[in-house]
Amino acid sequence: ARASWMARLKQGLSKTRGNLAGLFSGAKIDEALYEELETALLMSDAGVETTQYLLESLRQKVRRERIEDAEGVRKALRALLADLLRPLERPIDIDAAQPLVMMIAGVNGAGKTTSIGKLARHLQREGKSVLLAAGDTFRAAAREQLVEWGSRNGVQVISQQGGDAAAVAFDAVNAGRARGMGVVMIDTAGRLPTQLHLMDELKKIHRVIGKAMPGAPHEVMIVLDGNTGQNMLAQVRAFDDAIGATGLVVTKLDGTAKGGTLAALAYTRRDRPIPVCFIGVGEGIDDLQGFSADEFASALLD
Numbered sequence: 001a002r003a004s005w006m007a008r009l010k011q012g013l014s015k016t017r018g019n020l021a022g023l024f025s026g027a028k029i030d031e032a033l034y035e036e037l038e039t040a041l042l043m044s045d046a047g048v049e050t051t052q053y054l055l056e057s058l059r060q061k062v063r064r065e066r067i068e069d070a071e072g073v074r075k076a077l078r079a080l081l082a083d084l085l086r087p088l089e090r091p092i093d094i095d096a097a098q099p100l101v102m103m104i105a106g107v108n109g110a111g112k113t114t115s116i117g118k119l120a121r122h123l124q125r126e127g128k129s130v131l132l133a134a135g136d137t138f139r140a141a142a143r144e145q146l147v148e149w150g151s152r153n154g155v156q157v158i159s160q161q162g163g164d165a166a167a168v169a170f171d172a173v174n175a176g177r178a179r180g181m182g183v184v185m186i187d188t189a190g191r192l193p194t195q196l197h198l199m200d201e202l203k204k205i206h207r208v209i210g211k212a213m214p215g216a217p218h219e220v221m222i223v224l225d226g227n228t229g230q231n232m233l234a235q236v237r238a239f240d241d242a243i244g245a246t247g248l249v250v251t252k253l254d255g256t257a258k259g260g261t262l263a264a265l266a267y268t269r270r271d272r273p274i275p276v277c278f279i280g281v282g283e284g285i286d287d288l289q290g291f292s293a294d295e296f297a298s299a300l301l302d
């Protein structure tokens with residue numbers, strides 16, 4: 001299963017990969033190779049700062065380890081990238097509390113609803129009963145989608161027409177405790193990327209969850225579209241400032257040319273990394289996996 005997953009990740013990242021992996025076919029290490037690498041990293045939306053860091057580290061490594069051919073440079077870059085990404089690895093601890101309360105946020109279209117479905121399935125597989133709170137009280141369609149999805153998959157859904165999102169979250173946490181659920185997952189309304197300042201409602205939901213269960217939410221997951229590019233950094237900052245992110249879900253890594261943004265996420269937040277707990281590589285219910293730095297670096301550069 002792991003091998004086929006790797007093949008899919010590699011295939012999914014082929015647009016990002018295409019710019020990078022092709023550069024090492026020549027035998028020589030020269031200034032042109034570094035320049036092409038710089039362009040490829042910038043095109044993958046790694047950003048200027050992270051690109052410079054990677055290239056400078058690469059030059060040092062090549063000198064120090066007396067690497068003499070392009071193939072050696074490729075391996076060196078893969079190792080540097082994996083080291084850079086490693087602090088982003090963290091599987092969630094699903095036994096940290098009972099119920100484990102997860103709050104899910106993200107901009108519209110990031111893949112929030114899809115990821116919640118995938119996550120619920122994943123948690124059920126791990127033996128957890130799951131209760132969902134349809135906290136997107138703005139869009140009736142979003143609520144109906146979740147309710148319908150829940151009934152198909154044996155997942156209970158708390159929803160309330162036109163209700164207050166914080167009230168739905170409060171009810172869900174209480175119901176989760178009363179029913180002895182393993183996990184309570186709370187969806188929230190998406191914000192437009194331009195409305196990131198509309199965070200007061202999210203703060204209120206977060207606060208109310210803590211009132212229903214001290215210490216909750218135990219996980220605050222921000223769902224990010226892997227095609228977003230550098231703007232992803234601003235999204236992470238905005239959500240983290242408002243509700244303190246414990247982890248990220250990066251979706252749509254199948255078919256993005258901007259896979260380099262994860263390196264930027266690791267480098268620009270190296271003092272306080274927010275881990276990538278899951279990545280999405282397709283629209284199907286099983287297209288969700290934990291994040292591995294080695295696998296990601298390998299998918300880009302092997």
Ligand code: GDP
Nearest residue numbers: 108109110111112113114251252280281282283
């Ligand atoms: P929301 O507005 O954040 O709830 O986003 P949705 O969950 O409705 O997803 C928006 C679109 O992105 C839908 O068409 C999903 O099928 C699609 N989507 C979500 N995750 C992935 C993924 O990992 N890969 C691909 N290819 N599509 C995805």
